[in-house]
Amino acid sequence: MKIKHVQLFPIATPRQTGIANQHVLVKIEAGDSYVGWGEMSDLSHVPMYQFDLPELERMLNQLLGGKDARNLAKIEDDLIRFYPDEGHMYSRSGLVRQGVDLALHDLIGRAEGVPVYDLLGGKLRDRMRVCYPIFRMRSVDEVAPNLQRVADKLTQGFDLIRVYVGANLAADELFLGQFTDRFKGQVEIKSLDFSNLLDWRRSAMALERFDELCDYMLVESGAPRNDIEGLAQLRRRTRRPSSEHVLHLHHGWQLLSAGAVDILNVSPYLLGGLRACERMIALAEAARASVLIGTTQELNLGTAAVAHLAAAARVLDYPGDSTGPHLYTDDAVKNPVRYEKSHLLVPEAPGLGLEVDEEKLKTMTAEAKWTFGVDLAGVLDRTAATRPSAQQG
Secondary structure (H helix, E strand, O other): OEEEEEEEEEEEEEEOOOOEEEEEEEEEEEOOOEEEEEEEOOOOOOOOOOOOHHHHHHHHHHHHOOOEOOOHHHHHHHHHHHOOOOOOOOOHHHHHHHHHHHHHHHHHHHHHOOEHHHHOOOOOOOEEEEOEEEOOOOOHHHHHHHHHHHHHHHHOOOOEEEEEOOOOHHHHHHHHHHHHHHHOOOOEEEEEEOOOOOOHHHHHHHHHHHHHHOOOOEEEOOOOOOOHHHHHHHHHHOOOOEEEEOOOHHHHHHHHHOOOOOEEEEOHHHHOOHHHHHHHHHHHHHOOOEEEEOOOOOOHHHHHHHHHHHHHOOOOOOOEOOOHHHHEOOOOEOOOOOEOOOEEEOOOOOEOOOOEOHHHHHHHEOOOOOOOOOOHHHHHHOOOOOOHHHHHO
16 A cells, blocks of 8 residues: 555634644555545644644655655654654654544554544553643632633533643632532532743642642642653652653653653653554563643544544543644644543544544645744643733733
8 A cells, every 4th residue: 555645734723711723634645445544733832933834745756756655664664764863852753643643643544544532452441531731820810710611611521630730829729629610519620731931830839829729639830851860850849649741752861760750741742643652652661650641632533532542542541632623713624633521532443533524625725834922921822812811911
């Protein structure tokens, strides 16, 4: 089954929080009639540049054209040579490999008539518990709208949230205290996510106060990025398990061997696809560490891939983060992934289990342009320029 053509479709779609994010859908055609779809998820991050999509499409066709689509090992080896690990959180190389990897798994699954989880070894579970994100607050004026968001999502069946903290501790304390008053026994907090904003000492001091206000499962990214010793210091001082996003396989080994984390946060968009994630999960299993599946908030195709990964993962100890289809107001699929009571359900149809609406995709295709301007806080916090703290500035 030889690869004939690779095509890239840039799209922009708004979130319910008022920002628009760019993604690239990947279409791979192979054999006589086989097609697979993948996704390069959420390009609206620092560093502040976008792909030259015509050039990227040309190079991928040169690299992949004529290759056997079923030889995932060879294709992955070629991709990682030409699009190597960049060692930072929003690696464009990782996104390229993610898009191709997902499209190939979808293509092979469709050709074989089996769900992607069968290609990953089979299914251990048919759902993964997930949390809805409450984005970072830089002003106390943003507390009330976020509490209302929790209430709104609870009516839709989401009883688990993740709270981004660290930009305005007064706002964080107000939110967490009022959250406990209003939602204790109804909604749980999966994690308090510092997103590498604070050094470990300030994170530790903040957690001492937060521990008095609310209950939560774990702490995420409580030291500056790549400060492995800082993460280890924080881990020794907190009562809760600690997690960090894993950038590549050696980074996972560094985190575990330094005693810096209890949980590896594993994501296809960072590591470059499902095969790379399976290797990272095996590393965690060997180290007797825990795993959660993280997110950049993918569209439906990327979220379906996460669901298949969760189905086959031998280690999956904590809830994941993939609720993008509930964040975005539009998508290019006919049959979105399904959620039940804060659980992402694993699709059962062949491939990733979703159908792309190619006519709708034509109307959604847009230039992959930057939409945040130079609003750095908006980029980092995933919040719109209409937030109260931006207006006060």
